[in-house]
Amino acid sequence: MAFGAKFRRDRSLLIMVLPAVVLLLAFVYLPLLGNIIAFMDYVPFIPIEQSPLIGLANFEKLFANPAFWNAVSNTLQLTVLQLLLYFPVPIALALYINSLAIPVVRRFLQSVIYLPHFLSWVIVVAFFQQILGGSGAISQVLIQNDAPGLDVLTNPDIFKLLLTSQIIWKDAGWGTIIFIAALASIDESLYESAAIDGAGTWHRFWHVTLPGIRPIIVLLLILRLGDSRTPDTLG
Structure with a gap:
């Protein structure tokens, strides 16, 4: 089919998607052109075309700043902590909720x-x-019982663990719902066959449950890597 014929056939669909394309271009791709200021000695009080090009000087200054490498280190540490501490939580919660026999309790815990x-x-x-x-x-409570007070939020030594715990508390439920849906898609006959063959709880999890939810695990792992929380995402 010729391009013109395809265009006439799908013109109503193209018209429907046109506003989204315009918004994407206007607010995502066109602003990327402004990244050229990274290669300029940019001064916000003069027109951008009057700012001189300085090549990679800004990047050299950035890489020479110890605060930059400190930020990189903190970001990597937060990412590793989130993968190690956050990621197993939704799986464990989903397995626990899925094992409950009373539907009302399952729905309540999910909510x-x-x-x-x-x-x-x-x-x-x-x-x-x-x-x-x-x-x-x-x-x-500690002060009322003549014990020293506790101020966890101002302790820099545990800030990374505190931030990770906040992320777990806030976002683990979303991953749990996804894993519960994945568990529901596993054929129950596989569990029955494994039980008949003498497989215990751990073997059924390792050989039936885990392979059944592996695609979701990989997907959420990729999403978690792309959405690793850093302090600037708290705004």
Whole structure:
């Protein structure tokens, strides 16, 4: 079929998708042209065309700044922590909820676990502040019992673990729902056959459950790598 014929056939669909394409070009791709200022001695008070090109001088200055490498190190550490501590949690929760025999309890736990996903980061941080801050609930209880107060949020030594715990509390429910759906797609006859062959709980998990959810594990792992939280994402 010729291009003109295809265009006439699909013109209504193309018209429908046109606004999305325009928005994508206007707010995603066209702004990328502004990245040229990385190669300029840019001054915001003069027209951009009057800013001189300086090549890679800005990058040389960036790489020579110790704060840059500190930021890179923190980002890598946060990414590793999230993969090690966050990623297994949704799988464990999904397996536990899926093993419950009472449907009402399963639905209730799914709702409770999934609820924090809809909270903004401002609310999440405020919640942790009320619990773990210097004037938070735990600190007040300790002070009332003549013990030193606790201020976890201002302790730089555990900041990475604190941030990871906030991410787990907020986003683990979303991954749990995905894994529960993946578990529901596994054929029950596979479990029955494995049980007849004498496979225990661990062997059924390793040889039936894990292969059944492996594609979802890979997908969410890729998404997690691309969505690793750093402090600037908390805004």
